[in-house]
Amino acid sequence: MATTPIEHPSTTSTLPMRQKPIPYTLINGRRTPLSSILPPLVFGTATFNHQYNSDPFALDTTGLVTSALTHGIRAFDTSPYYGPSEQLLGNALATPFVRETFPRNSYMVLTKVGRIAGDEFDYSKEWVRQSVNRSLERLHTEYLDLVYCHDVEFVSPAEVLEAVKELRRIRDEEGIIRYIGISGYPLNVLGDMAELILRETGEPLDAVQSYANFTLQNQTLAGSRGILRLKAAGVDVVPNASILGMGLLRRDGVPVGGMGDFHPAPSPLREAVRNASDFCNAYGERIEVIAIRFALETWISAGALCGSKGDPASGIPWKHESIDDVGGSKLGVSVIGVSRAPELEKTMLVWRSILDGLEGGQETAVQAGRWYRAWEWSTNRRKAVQILAEGVQEVLGEGFNYAWASPGPGYVNKREKKKGGIVQQSEAPAPWLTPAASPEAVPVQDVGDVGEERSLPLR
Known part of the structure; x- marks a missing residue:
């Protein structure tokens, strides 16, 4: 299991009072639009899984979640498919400190x-x-x-429609779900499903989460086949997940965890990304750094059409940031996935700098006692990252905007139904590895003991 959280030097200031609730209401069947309250930065926990780490139980997931909360993150994305992710996240959110300081409605x-x-x-x-x-x-x-139907491209449209209708029934009759969406990779499928659900039910989806479709390598989510089509189908929010393309955009290549090399990117694309990494190296930058900053900063505006006015994470421990502090307009929503404290710390630094470059950033920095030239530095950094991003696009060549097949050739869903609606599983799912069955665990150390190569997000 995760270890007891260790307070980092930046989070040892006097603890605040209980955090304020997110302003959600449900009156006469009408609920607050998701786009009014969803934070624009979401902590993704797909990395709490054997795909990205040989032993997720050895990660300090409790410390990570606690640190994310103290830095202002107010949304966490998980899935039953992510191995022990739900269990690890749930345990982290159930600690006495989190329950007391961060009530569930916050x-x-x-x-x-x-x-x-x-x-x-x-x-x-x-x-x-x-x-x-x-x-x-x-x-x-x-x-x-929020509950998504996970990876809708792997099942039929009729099955997606059945699942969405059942989720809405649970929402309306039991009240244990607030918002409903779908997620997946192929943009044409996401668009088809959003249009089908609106047409068949008369109610649009609250959210459609796309992953790896707005990155340094693939930016199609920002175009007519992506966010514009989803907006036309009435979708309220379009979160952009996996800004590193499931770990593709890393100098060391795709992450190989306890499940081996799972990544669907073909060899030519991997080679092109490696060349792009060398290109970034020549200008004193790591491709991960450019990829993270580019995707987060650009999607804030490119994704604003289906963005949110929820309060952003400040990136500064115990400092609340209001959406009004950064201009008050909708911001595109991004999902970040980290595994270790240094990854989170660096991502929060990047996010803070991005916020400094938004409308009112100069005044906000001064009022908060930060450097009065933070806004200037942020805007100059944005220009430099954009230049390198354009260079990466040139190096990628045909690999730019390339999308791998999902599902891949020969895919067969092993889950079947018997007549009469009784679910039959053709073979039992493999349980996630327990600590005892996992590869030998290596305790995760604090910032000073983690090498530079492991200090940036995997996803």
Whole structure:
């Protein structure tokens, strides 16, 4: 299990009072729009999984979640498919310190239904209900803020529609779900499903989460096939996840965890990314750094059409940031995935700098006692990153905007239904590795003991 959180030097100031609730209301069947309250920076916990780490139980997930909260993050994304992620996140949010300082209504929990394993999906009403109840138990919560149908491209449109209708029934009759969306990779499928659901039900989706479609390597989410089509289908919020392309945009290549090399990127694309990494090195930059800053900073504006006015994370421990402090306009929503304290610390520094470059950033910095030239530095940094991003696009060549097949050739869903609606599983899902069964655990050390190569996000 995760260790007891260790307070970092930047988080040892006097602890504040209980944090304020996110302003959600439900009156006469009308609820606060998700785009009014979802924070524009979401902590993704797909990294609490054997795909990205050989032993997620050895990670200090409790310390990570606690530090994220103190830095202003107020939304966490998980899934039953992410191995022990729901369990680890739930345990981190259930510590006495978090319960006392960060009441449940002061942050949002986002999870998913439908995906069980790499080749196993179940979107039936029976499984949706079972999955939701299991997530509530694992996450130690009485309600879920947002539930996605996970990776909708792997099942039929009829199955997606059935799952969405059941989630809405649970929302309306049981009140344990607040918002409903879908997630996936192929943009054409996401657009098709959003349009189908609006047409068949008369109600648009609250959210459509896309991953790896707005990065240094692939920016199609910002175009007519992405956010513009989803907006036309009435989608309220379009979060951009996996800004490193599931770890593709790293100098060391895709991460290989306890499940081996899972990444679907073909060899030519990997080679092109390696060349792009060498290009960044020639200008004294790491491709990860450019990729993170570019995606977060550019999506703030490119994703604003389906963004949110939720308060952003300040990036500074115990400092609350209001959306009005950074101009008051909608900001595109991004999901970040980190595994270790240095990754979180560096991501928060980048995020703070990005906020400094927004409208009113100069005045906000001065009022907060930060450097009066923070806004100037941020805008200059944005220009430099944009130049390198354009260079990376040139180096990638045909690899720019390339999308791999999802699902891949020969895919077969091993989950089947018997007649009469009884769910039958063709073979039992492999349970996630427990600490005893995991590869030899190496305790995660604090910032000073982690090398530079592991100091940036994996996802």
